Amino acid sequence: MQVKVVIGTIAFMLTMMIMGFAALREPARLQEFTHAYQGRSIESGAKIFKNNCSTCHGVDGKAELCYDTAGEQIGCRGLPLNYAPLLCGDSADRTQRMNAMNWAGTKDAFIQSVVAAGRAGTAMPTWSAQFGGPMRDDEIANVVAFVMNWESEELCSAPVITFDWPATAEAFLAEFPDGDAANGEGLFVTYGCSGCHGVPDGSVAAAVGPDLSNITVDGATRVEGYTAEMYVYESVLHPNAVIAPNCPTGPCLGPPSAMPANFIERMATNPQDLADIMAYLLGK
Ligand code: HEC
Ligand code: HEC
Structure with missing residues (x-):
């Protein structure tokens, strides 16, 4: 009798332990399953991105x-x-x-x-x-x-780099006096400016934004009291401040401008980029 009770108790305890272990494994199993599922989703998302999105988002x-x-x-x-x-x-x-x-x-x-x-x-x-x-x-x-x-x-x-853009182009160019026009030519493409503005040498026509080949002259006429430098500086950092009159498909619309308003953040990690682009556009 005693022996049977002992065996029964041991069997019961073993059963509980096995069941308990299985129950404990369950969340881990679910998590593994979820991770595998997410992994497959991300993997197939990567292909979709490469084929459909990277042409614009890089x-x-x-x-x-x-x-x-x-x-x-x-x-x-x-x-x-x-x-x-x-x-x-x-x-x-x-x-x-x-x-x-x-x-x-x-x-x-x-x-x-x-x-x-x-x-x-x-x-x-x-x-x-x-x-x-x-x-x-x-x-x-x-x-x-x-x-x-x-x-x-x-x-x-990563530390958030906050560059305090000076209020005027003059103050900015005093801080970054060595604009590299040749480098600016490349940046004009990689920042996507040429996708909208074409290439000012005429090799690619403007599609969305104004042709900038004459911006040295036009830029000085847009806002009273602005130099072309000041106008280009503000156009890039604050596209909504002034809307240019003529776009390739008719009058420019806005505000909001069709020009992205986040160059002010994107260039804050490397303000020299704007000095280079200005040197390229303004020939200085
Ligand atoms: C033809 C160019 C083009 C293609 C292709 C494209 N996008 Fe975009 N996408 C843009 C532009 C331009 C914007 C910014 C719109 C604006 O000014 O608000 C944008 C904005 C976005 C935003 C919002 C970003 C934000 O900060 O507001 C997301 C997310 C996005 N795109 C994802 C995708 C994905 C994913 C694909 C592929 C399936 C894709 N895009 C394909 C041009 C494109
Ligand atoms: C998605 C298209 C787009 C991109 C990208 C873009 N722009 Fe523009 N840009 C426009 C449009 C549209 C206007 C006219 C509306 C306005 O004044 O905001 C404009 C206006 C301007 C003007 C004023 C032109 C004038 O005739 O008064 C300058 C200067 C300028 N952009 C420079 C740049 C530079 C430099 C870059 C790259 C760093 C850039 N843009 C990127 C669309 C774009």
């Missing part, structure tokens, strides 16, 4: 290096996406870009909605089949997962 989503389908380097027309102001914030779901665009929902939904619906009045196309675009919902979800996956310790902990 290799690695940095909007620095863009190539057309033939492999020729072209100007990046999209905003950087592998980019702290889009992906990092004071809290996981509040980022600078969401604030700037007055977005009240989550970060995931912010990115998803721009990808699905595009952004009216800009070069950002509509992708979701729901709005007449070429992609299914699962493809949108995958490419969004891929973009979100750029959020990293490294990206988000």
